[in-house]
Amino acid sequence: MLRSESTNPLAAPNSVSQRVQRDYEQFATSGLPTSLEQYLLDEYDLDVMAEYGGFLIKNPWGKASGQLSMTARQVEEDVAAGLGFVVLKTVIAQDEQGDQSMAAWAIPEARMVAEPIVGQSGEPGWTITWKGRGWWQSFEAYLQLIRDARRIADGTGTLIVPSCKYHLPSPNEPEWRVGEYDFTTAKLLEAWQPSGSPMPLEKDFSPTLAGSDLAAAKAKILEWLRVVPKLIHDSAKRSGLGPVRVGMKLFNALFDDGFQLEMLDAIHGAAADRPEFFIYANRLFDPNREFDGQRGVAFGGPDLSDRNLRVLDEWLAKLARSASEGFMGDSSSDHSLARRAGNVLPWSATGNITTGRMAVEYLRRGATSFQLHTFFQLPAENYSMKVGNRTQRALHELHFHPQTGFVVWLHHLANQRGVSKRPIRLLDIAQSLSAR
Secondary structure, three states, X not given: OOOOOOOOOOOOOHHHHHHHHHHHHHHHHHOOOOOHHHHHHHHHOEEOOEEEOOEEEOOOEEEOOOOOOOOHHHHHXXXXXXXXXXXEEEXXXXXOOOOOOOHHHOOOOOOOEEEEXXXXXXXXXXXXXXXXXXXXXOHHHHHHHHHHXXXXXXXXXXXXXXXXXXXXXXXXXXXXXXXXXXXXXXXXXXXXXXXXXXXXXXXXXXXHHHOOHHHOOHHXXXXXXXXXXXXXXXHHHHXXXXXXXXXXXXXXXXXXXXXXXXXXXXXXXXXXXXXXXXXXXXXXXXXXXXEOOEEEEEEOOHHHHHHHHHHHHHHHHHHHHHHHHHOOOOOOOOHHHHHHHHOOOOEEEOOOOOOHHHHHHHHOXXXXXXXXXXXXXXXXXXXXXXXXOHHHHHHHHHHHOOOOOHHHXXXXXXXXXXXXXXXXXXXXXXXXXXXO
16 A cells, blocks of 8 residues: 555545545445546546646646657557546657757667655655666657557547657757757647647656756756747747647756756746746756666656755745735735736646645646656555556546545645635636635
8 A cells, every 4th residue: 555644634524535435445446437537526526627738638647758658558548547648758859861969868778667765854755767768769650659649549538748859959059950840840740630729749858868968057958948949839830730839848957946946937938939838847867876787867756746846835935026026015925926927837747746645735836737657657566456557546546545645635725725616626726726
């Protein structure tokens, strides 16, 4: 069984807690309801419709880009499990001649190891260690994956999201390889067709980037964040194949928290150059840790969520202070002022989301969706549900764990905030928390 948190959701009604305990035990052997969203609405007065990159999605749970979303079979299992969205493995951009400026991230390595990890706070957790980085198969194979994934997800309510690592110039490289942006963006849009809606696209800033020479200069990193969205948007326009909604998946740089705030500020610049949304934040990087003979690996666990939440709190407080100075001396440091001051982009949370409670922590800071990777690949004994695939087993734990599940903690949060309207709508909760 997964470890229970030390703090219980005391504000959740007893009737809810009792039903969650019943469902946790029952679904462990029978499997989840066919329509989980409808069940949550009928049984718990919870409307879990969420948002990802401006798209309404049936629930907030997604598969983060990685080794678990690189085949049609994997996508098929996730769609069958009912995920709200699936972010495909990150492809490495190329130009018309097939040259890849970021070829160092196309490593043919798939072996992963799930390992227990203890954070600096003493809290135990899990991390996944591997040497691989981005997509190492052919570019055409990735385009076929997009087509296959779109076909599999058609009519199911699961959003398919490509992910790409484009050229990022080094501190000594003045020019951007626009041809790489143009060719790759056009090909991704071709594979996405036909569609009447924009294509969501995550621009990946991977954790291993933090340990590379490319990310050694702060000014260059900030330039990347300011320039990349416009390059992708311009490439999409030149292709004539439709618009792209760009999501910047930010990484944890090897600098202090103050620089993370600068990164968040950088993507909230001039409206014309902004992305449509962002993802916060990719795993930490340890330049001294070794795995399979390689020195320097990314890691997750409690230290990752601790840093992410700490930085988000600092950033929102900073925006609120700026807003209060501009609103007739109002000293309130709430999130509504932060929204008005910074016009905060919608965002998706990632980072040590192994319980519903942790998802609610990100929700409290404005996230409207949650993407996971590690929690979908723990050893089988860490899930109480013994039927279905690992995605289904993970969703069972995330929703119905009596102490750490999303159902009890969302009720707990709603009651703490005095939300009396029923059903409790996830998006209303997110809006009220970012506007309180």
